[in-house]
Amino acid sequence: MARALARSTVSPIRRLRLRVRGAVQGVGFRPFAYRLARNMGFSGFVLNDSAGVLIEIEGPDADRFPDVVRNEAPPLARIDSIDVLELAPSAREGFEILESLSGRSATRIGADAATCAECRRELTDPSSRFFGYPFVNCTHCGPRFTITRALPYDRRQTSMASFPMCAACAADYTDPENRRFHAEPVACPDCGPGLSHPITEVAAKIAEGGIVALKGIGGFHLLCDARNDAAIDLLRLRKTRDHKPFAVMVRDIDAARELARLSEAEEVLLGSAASPIVLVEPRACELSNLIAPGLARIGVMVAYAPLHNLLFDALAERRHHPPALVATSANPGGEPLVADNADAERRLAAIADLIVTHDRDVAIRADDSVMQVICGAPSFIRRARGFVPEPIDLGIDGPSVIATGADLKNTICVTRGREAFLSQHVGGLDNAQAIRFQREALSHLCSILDVKPEFAACDLHPDFHSVRIAQGLNLPVVPVQHHLAHVAAVAAEHQLSGLVLGLALDGHGFGTDGTSWGGEMLALDGHHWNRTGSLTSLPLQGGDRAAREPWRMGVAALQAAGYIDLAPRLWPGHSGVAQLTAMFERGMQPPWTSSLGRLFDAAAAIAGVRLVQSYEGQAAMEFEAQVRNPVELEGGFAIRDGRLDFRPLILHLAQRNLGAPAAADLFHGTLIAGLADWAKDGARSLGARRIALGGGCMVNRVLATGLIQALRERGLDPYLPRLAPANDGGIALGQAAYARQVIMNEYVSMEEDRTCA
CATH class of the missing domain: 3.30.420.40 (ATPase, nucleotide binding domain)
Incomplete structure (x- = not known):
């Protein structure tokens, strides 16, 4: 009797197929699923495909697996959904990682991530083969968006394709117990990218008061000692940036605490994988007053790439201990960020005393993100590295729209299904280089999303470059008034359906009456809106x-x-x-x-x-x-x-x-x-x-x-906007969201007309 009861409580063998959608490629999801399935005693497989990650498991208690996947996912993963389908048992043995499948993409890659604690430890461990290597990374950190040309996210689709792995890296890559298992950018000094100049030379130039152009993850920084008035003054002169504030980079959170009075929310932002520039209140310290003249706060970021950590180490070895380095985007005044080696030699030679390149290409440039804390929560000033291409959930499916934004603080936005993908910061479209960058960002975003927009949205202003770009896409165009787009962006990210009253407060926007607006009260309800004050x-x-x-x-x-x-x-x-x-x-x-x-x-x-x-x-x-x-x-x-x-x-x-x-x-x-x-x-x-x-x-x-x-x-x-900037950097989101409302209303109206007919 006891034996019969024991047999009746054994869970039946079940086979489940899990479709995992979200930011699940390039974040160690396949090795995570592999180890989890093996530890739980399941057979099956995991692979990347155009929709995300596909997992099949087979064994008793299989229904526990989806919850464990969701609750214990890798730190950089962002799971949007897990769809589960039960299949007939197959008696498959063992669990394996299968080759990726291509096809029309419905997934996305993760954003670039700051160096993790384990990689930082290896960077300073003489016994590690990654000791002192400025490109160390693993599945939990390193470049993603800025090195990826297309999906699925595999090495051959990235700018690491030209660096064949050495035996040691290949062993890590194929070892399920190694945190570099299927880490696409994995490399070491024997097989990976290298710097054009040693870190010690970079440190020496900064210590003597020089300006260095250093290629990082999303492009070049211009660096100098944040205590050195003469160096900062020279940087302002060469960059034609008289007063606009510079950001500073510090070694770690402890260094940031010494420089600034940090709230808990500001510390969390600074220490996050995105590692943005955060506006904070400075303490009395050694920093030059020329960094942010006339302002009450400074922009601080923590070293987020291995070469930044090595540079601070090299400065310390020289007994040169700056509390921070000025770290500003490397570009002549008003032009886009420099990301290409040859371009750097041409455009930065008159600004930097030393130009330091490396041979890992930046597939798509991305500036540092800039944030602040308002009412205890993060708020964007500039959305770029560390956050792009994370989508904004619009709540409902709709047609694919590409919005070309405004001419200042330009970004573009592409929608796919219920998601809106806001590009990295492009900047002002007042020069040929910026317009080329916008086209580059547009093409790259559509490529990695594998989407062909059906409609375009743009501003009303008849003379905007962004409007002409939208008109040149050979798509039906929906013009969206500037301040309406501001309000629609907030409504979209908070998924506010129905009547919303908006206050759109800015410098200038072309009004429907042909005058300059900028302090507006608007009522928005779906595709209906009007100016109420x-x-x-x-x-x-x-x-x-x-x-x-x-x-x-x-x-x-x-x-x-x-x-x-x-x-x-x-x-x-x-x-x-x-x-x-x-x-x-x-x-x-x-x-x-x-x-x-x-x-x-x-x-x-x-x-x-x-x-x-x-x-x-x-x-x-x-x-x-x-x-x-x-x-x-x-x-x-x-x-x-x-x-x-x-x-x-x-x-x-x-x-x-x-x-x-x-x-x-x-x-x-x-x-x-x-x-x-x-x-x-x-x-x-x-x-x-x-x-x-x-x-x-x-x-x-x-x-x-x-x-x-x-x-x-x-x-x-x-x-308040939280997922996109309140300024013109969020305009494209509002244009895309409102255009979808107009398009979907017209579709419904056409269907109603057919029904009545």
Whole structure:
């Protein structure tokens, strides 16, 4: 009786096929599945194919396997779904890794990942064959996106194809118990890429005050000692970058703690596999004041490639201990990041004292990502290395759309099924190199996704390069208004269906009426939208010059407030102010703009913070840096017929010499209160509750933090971009998401017409 009972409790043999989708190639998923299946006593196989990873297991208790796969997946894996199909038992013996299958891709590769702890240990272990090797990697770290030309993710499809493995690396690659099992970029000093110059020479050049162009994972950095004023000043001169902040690289998290006051969320970001640049509050330290002049925070990143770790070691051996290195994108002013060796010799020779290359090609260049923490959560300023090509889930399937973004901070977006893939940061499309890079990024993204878009989406602006690129794709084009795209991007990433009220706050966007918008309240519901309000407009004298010369917006704001006579007193002896004032007094009628970005410029100029700016957003960023404790000016704004008017605030700042900190406190505090009340009124009139916050002004942490809190206090639900930048770097996502709504609505309408017929 006991024997019969024991036999009845034995689990039956079952055979399951698992289709695993997500970022599951190039992250050690096959060896993980191999070891897991063998340890659990299953027979079967695992392979990569165009849809992701396919696993078959056979044995008792097979139904436990999918949960273990999901819960114990490799650290770099991102599982979107596991579909399970039961098959008839086959009596297969053993478990093996089979050859990859090609076909139309429905999977994706992972993003580049910072060097893992085990590889860092080997890097400094004299007994390891990877000792001092600047390209050490494994399945848990190293390049992925930037070396991959096509899927499936196999060595032959990457820029490692030209480096045949030596016997030792091949043994690691084929050993299921080794963490380099099927690690496609695996290499060692005997068979892998090499540097053009020894690390000791790089360290020597930096120690003597030189500038080094160093090829890394996604392209070249320009490096110098972050304590050396003369070196940084020379770098600014050669790069024609007068004031724009530089990022700094530190050895590890401990070094970052010494330089900056880090929150827990900031530490997590800095130490993540993505290893982005994070904006943090600096401590009093040895860093040069020339790194981020006029700003309250600095951009810090932790060394994320083996050659960075080796460089810090070499500097220490020379007894040269910089707390940080300036590490900025290697490009002449305004051009894309340099990634090619020959291109570096040609374009960087006038900037760097030493150019250090290596012979592993960068298949697709990618800048460092830039992030900050707002309300305790990460927020993008620039999305690139470490995050691309991770998709954004749109929640529903739809047609494949390619969106070409904006002309500033350009990115492109490609949708596939329910996923949106935002490209790495391209930059401003104001030169031929940048336009070529955009085409390169477009082609590469479509290639690795194996997708052929059916439609294109673009901005409304008739003169944008990005619009002409979309029109040249030979696809049906859906134009999307700039600020609508900002709001649609937030709604898309948060999967907000139904009515959403959006505040789109930025510098400039072409409106449907042909004027310049930039401080907009929009109602969005699927493919329906309308402009329900805006900031009171200001004269935009000089067009683009007004964006470069904030004093012009200061004079214009005084003209709009009816107090143009204050201008000469605020800026005595300024010939341009006198001329512009006289022109206004003679009845000049320039175009007008509702831009919040231009209002920031006006206030910064009136407060004496910045009259002329050398990079986009400089005046607003320096004004934000002056904030200590935002306070509201009573009566500082008015709301009439959907228009939000800050002229009383501007007049108050102009009539009183408050000093920059007090003016910044008053401006930011009143701005937050005015925008929150405006949103409350708009939401009440529409019966809405959800508020999407987009546009470049939402990169201002003081404004974003204060506005989120103020909206919540008024009973509203604010949503800030988290998976894409709030600035124009997220425009392509909104264009693609809104275009899909339009296309799907037209399809439904056509189907309804056929039904009625």
